Amino acid sequence: MSATAVTSSARRLPSPALRRFSWGVLAYFIAVILWGAVTRATGAGDGCGNHWPLCNGTVMQHSPSVDTLIEFTHRITSGISFFSVVGLTIWTFRATVRGHLARATAVASVAFTLVEAILGALLVKLGLTAQSRSPLRAPYLALHFTNTLLLIAALALTAHLLSRREGYLRRTIRLVSPAGASLGLLVILVVGVTGSLAALGDTLFPATSLSEALQQDFSATSGWLVRWRWTHPTIAFLASVFLIWILVRAVQHSTHWDNRGLSAIVLILLAAQYVLGVLDVVLLAPLWLQVAHLLGADALWSALVVLTARLTLEPSESR
Numbered sequence: 001m002s003a004t005a006v007t008s009s010a011r012r013l014p015s016p017a018l019r020r021f022s023w024g025v026l027a028y029f030i031a032v033i034l035w036g037a038v039t040r041a042t043g044a045g046d047g048c049g050n051h052w053p054l055c056n057g058t059v060m061q062h063s064p065s066v067d068t069l070i071e072f073t074h075r076i077t078s079g080i081s082f083f084s085v086v087g088l089t090i091w092t093f094r095a096t097v098r099g100h101l102a103r104a105t106a107v108a109s110v111a112f113t114l115v116e117a118i119l120g121a122l123l124v125k126l127g128l129t130a131q132s133r134s135p136l137r138a139p140y141l142a143l144h145f146t147n148t149l150l151l152i153a154a155l156a157l158t159a160h161l162l163s164r165r166e167g168y169l170r171r172t173i174r175l176v177s178p179a180g181a182s183l184g185l186l187v188i189l190v191v192g193v194t195g196s197l198a199a200l201g202d203t204l205f206p207a208t209s210l211s212e213a214l215q216q217d218f219s220a221t222s223g224w225l226v227r228w229r230w231t232h233p234t235i236a237f238l239a240s241v242f243l244i245w246i247l248v249r250a251v252q253h254s255t256h257w258d259n260r261g262l263s264a265i266v267l268i269l270l271a272a273q274y275v276l277g278v279l280d281v282v283l284l285a286p287l288w289l290q291v292a293h294l295l296g297a298d299a300l301w302s303a304l305v306v307l308t309a310r311l312t313l314e315p316s317e318s319r
Contacts, residue, residue: 045129167315
């Protein structure tokens, strides 16, 4: 394809409505994830029994319990999220030219959403909800949350790429330090997964005081899920090395975008996460704090994905 042809095809930019919708879908998915955390933390995951997709074997719920309302709401909002991402993908294909990178990330979003639905269904059918202490629950939750973070990343990339005015076609970008960026994001992903396991430990093995919680962490009689809670803050601290690296690169490489604003947002979210993490330990992880901590984690992850994309998927100088 000649440079003239690329320039001509690139004039077809997504509409502002599509760009707003893509960011809206990302925000909605995060809201659904937060409600899923409420479902887990309250033990309402078995509110619909082991039935799926029906709830307690029916569609309409008569005199439902609080747990049923929480779980049923989570299922309804999750169903809406699937149709929203399918709608986003169809709209993206209709509004963009061939070779637009947002097409690939939108398709990936649909794939991760389908996997999310399958994992959610198996969670119910295998009985890995509420107060279940099955040995399968922790590794299954790790797999589930890994897919959730990949889904958020795909949606964040879709919204970012649709918002670009240059460097959104496969032939008009160049990769810069992809290995380092991929490794860094992998480390941050591990931080998120260990955080989900720590939250599960707080749910299944609650402590009545800070001293009791610390005793649980170092007691030989505690389960591994409790004794491994220290891995989350430790890995989170080590991950700061990547954050420092990417923020330094962001400030030094502002050729195509002014990354100072987004870098400041990342720093603020990171500081908030450390504060919430300390409060989580001191206050013994109350529900509202778990949700706030997860919201901060999802927002930080989304911002890091976009910032990494800015630094790694750079518009080619020769278009």
